[in-house]
Amino acid sequence: MELRADGLVKQYGPYSALDGLDLRLADGEKVGLLGPNGSGKTTLLDVLAGLVTPTAGTVFVDGRPAADDPAHLRRNLGYVAHETMLYDELTARENLGLHAGFLGQSADRVEAVLDLVDLSNRGNSSPRSFSHGMKKRLSFARAELGSPPTFLLDEPFSGLDQDSQATVIDLLEDRSVLLVTHDFDHARTICDRVVVLQAGRVAETAQTASFESRQDLRQWYQDVLEAS
Amino acid sequence: MTGADRSSTGTDSGPEAGSVASPTGFFRTALSIALKDFRLEIRSKQALPLSVALSLLIVVTDAFSYGGGAESYGPLWVAFVFAGTLAVMQTIALETRNDAFDGLLLAPINRTAIYLGKVASTTVFVTVIGFVTLLALAVFHHATVPLETLPTLLLILFLFSLGFSAVGVLVGLITAATDISALLVPVLLVPLVFPGLLAGVGFLESGATSWITVLLSYDGIVLVAGVLVFDELVS
Numbered sequence: 001m002e003l004r005a006d007g008l009v010k011q012y013g014p015y016s017a018l019d020g021l022d023l024r025l026a027d028g029e030k031v032g033l034l035g036p037n038g039s040g041k042t043t044l045l046d047v048l049a050g051l052v053t054p055t056a057g058t059v060f061v062d063g064r065p066a067a068d069d070p071a072h073l074r075r076n077l078g079y080v081a082h083e084t085m086l087y088d089e090l091t092a093r094e095n096l097g098l099h100a101g102f103l104g105q106s107a108d109r110v111e112a113v114l115d116l117v118d119l120s121n122r123g124n125s126s127p128r129s130f131s132h133g134m135k136k137r138l139s140f141a142r143a144e145l146g147s148p149p150t151f152l153l154d155e156p157f158s159g160l161d162q163d164s165q166a167t168v169i170d171l172l173e174d175r176s177v178l179l180v181t182h183d184f185d186h187a188r189t190i191c192d193r194v195v196v197l198q199a200g201r202v203a204e205t206a207q208t209a210s211f212e213s214r215q216d217l218r219q220w221y222q223d224v225l226e227a228s
Numbered sequence: 229m230t231g232a233d234r235s236s237t238g239t240d241s242g243p244e245a246g247s248v249a250s251p252t253g254f255f256r257t258a259l260s261i262a263l264k265d266f267r268l269e270i271r272s273k274q275a276l277p278l279s280v281a282l283s284l285l286i287v288v289t290d291a292f293s294y295g296g297g298a299e300s301y302g303p304l305w306v307a308f309v310f311a312g313t314l315a316v317m318q319t320i321a322l323e324t325r326n327d328a329f330d331g332l333l334l335a336p337i338n339r340t341a342i343y344l345g346k347v348a349s350t351t352v353f354v355t356v357i358g359f360v361t362l363l364a365l366a367v368f369h370h371a372t373v374p375l376e377t378l379p380t381l382l383l384i385l386f387l388f389s390l391g392f393s394a395v396g397v398l399v400g401l402i403t404a405a406t407d408i409s410a411l412l413v414p415v416l417l418v419p420l421v422f423p424g425l426l427a428g429v430g431f432l433e434s435g436a437t438s439w440i441t442v443l444l445s446y447d448g449i450v451l452v453a454g455v456l457v458f459d460e461l462v463s
Contacts (some may be wrong), residue, residue: 051330053463075336085331089271089322090264101260102335127326142331 001062001076001150001176002027003048008057010043010200017043018054019200025150030177032187032208034221035197041180042082044197045152048178049079075103078143079152084135085142086127092138093123096145103146113141117167132159140168150176157186184214184221196224203228257337261345266352268322275318275353283311283361291368301432303369305425307361308385312354312392313414319350320400320409329401333462343397343458347451350393351386358385384428384443391424391447392417394454402461420450 003025010018018040025031033041046052048059050070059066059073066073079085086095096110114120117137127135136159143151151172156179157165169190181187187194188208194217196203204224211217269275286307323329323346332342362385366372396417403412424446431439 049334051333051463053460071336074334077334079334081327081330083327083330085327085334087264087268087322087328088325089268094267098260098264099331099335102257102337146336 002060003150003176003178004060004063005044005048006058006060008044008047008059009055010040010047010052011055016200018047018057021057021197021201023195023202025176025178027149028174028176029193030172030175030179030191032191032194033178033180033197034182034184034187034194035203036225039197040200041197042154043200045079045081045154045178045180049077049152050074051079075146076148077150077152078146078148080136080139080143080156081154084127084139086138088126088128090126091124092119092127092130092141095127095138096141099142100145105145109145113144116144116171117141118164133161133164136160137164137167140171144171148175150178152178154180155182157181157183184217188214188217194221196221196228198225198228254338254341257341258345258348261332261342262349262352265319265346265349269319269349269353272322274322275315276356278318279311279315279353279357280360282314283307283357284364286310287361287364287368301365301429304358304361304365304432305429307364308354308358308388309392309418309421309425310414311357311361312389312396313417315353315357316350316393316396316400316417317410317413319346319353320397320404323401324404329462339459339462340455343454346397347390347393347454350397351389354389354393354396355386358389381432384431384440387440387443387447388421388424388428391443391450392421394447394450395420398454398458398461424450 005021005023008018008021008023009016021040021044023031023044033044035041043052047054050059050066050073061069061073061076086092090098093110093114096113097107100106100110111120111123114123117140119134119137119141122130122134127138130138136156140156156168160168172190177190179187179191188211191208193205193207195205206220208217211220284307287303290303290306323332333339359382362381396413399413399417399420400409403409403416406412424443427439427443427446430436431443
């Protein structure tokens with residue numbers, strides 16, 4: 001699935017979270033979003049996911065405006081945000097069961113994704129009792145229920161141990177990914193391309209293959225911020 | 229499996245779950261939302277116990293204020309409206325915690341089904357509060373409810389609860405992101421349910437069935453308005 005943002009503007013009162021942002025995520029491509037706090041990364045993900053309506057501009061999915069067929073976008077998108085987007089009063093299994101029902105998936109699929117994120121033995125526990133890393137894994141399980149071809153990920157590796165990180169990275173193989181991260185290692189090793197956001201706009205973009213090390217990418221990022 | 233393969237196998241958009249084109253799916257989705265709300269309430273015990281307690285406190289306080297002698301449905305509506313407001317706020321609080329409501333919005337389901345499911349569950353909660361308040365009124369205010377009028381009275385409570393919930397869900401969700409939602413919800417909600425309140429009070433005072441028509445019309449208007457604006461409001 002191809003995602004394209006054309007001239008996205010999102011204003012909150014006098015503050016512009018997005019200020020004429022253009023971005024394309026090609027089918028199967030992995031793009032890392034870098035930028036300082038408040039540069040519009042999370043707002044961009046929310047707009048692309050259809051959670052926030054832009055003040056101006058359009059999101060296109062496979063060449064068609066997303067607003068024309070929002071169900072197509074939602075069915076083909078997995079979004080892992082800062083919060084779990086799940087209910088503390090339901091068990092992990094019940095939460096996933098609720099979402100599986102919306103996706104037309106069976107209980108077997110719930111068990112499969114619980115197993116995938118290594119939470120099968122905690123399926124009957126409330127997410128409230130989970131550690132930060134376990135909550136993150138459960139968020140991945142929710143996002144993975146429908147096997148979406150595209151993922152939007154907002155700091156997905158925070159709190160995850162090495163094994164869980166490896167599981168998630170495997171999961172992302174052959175998917176389109178828009179990854180918000182402050183970790184230059186992840187940006188360089190997972191992504192095909194990195195984009196720097198600054199004040200709601202794309203300040204610069206580069207192929208990760210052009211960076212030989214994490215330090216190279218960090219230096220380039222700092223140069224971009226200083227120049228913009 | 230490549231990304232292209234994946235997007236062309238099994239994950240492409242089928243009919244939207246709960247779409248208008250699939251009424252069975254639509255109602256199934258709304259029912260799932262309502263059942264989820266009942267389960268949340270049973271587990272959290274936040275909306276009903278607190279609201280019923282507030283309702284009883286209002287009725288009891290009113291009884292003390294007037295010496296328990298005034299035979300009037302006045303305390304019923306005061307307790308009903310404010311306890312119902314508390315119930316709406318509590319159910320919405322469960323949705324906004326962990327951004328769980330965003331999870332619903334991300335699902336490929338018709339958002340109108342989400343709205344109607346939440347209205348259905350909230351209507352049940354508010355009707356229960358109204359019924360308990362009515363019982364409290366009978367005890368503390370010696371209000372007598374002839375058995376033959378009880379079904380009509382319950383109908384009025386239900387119809388008022390329906391309109392109240394249709395507005396309450398919208399107001400609760402749009403104020404949830406603010407820091408002062410606890411203040412905003414009653415300030416916005418009470419004026420908006422005033423027509424329904426007027427019809428309910430009018431019926432209990434006069435017994436004229438024309439007030440039921442007014443209440444039905446009010447419910448119809450706010451439900452249709454809610455369906456029309458819900459998607460826009462939550463975005």
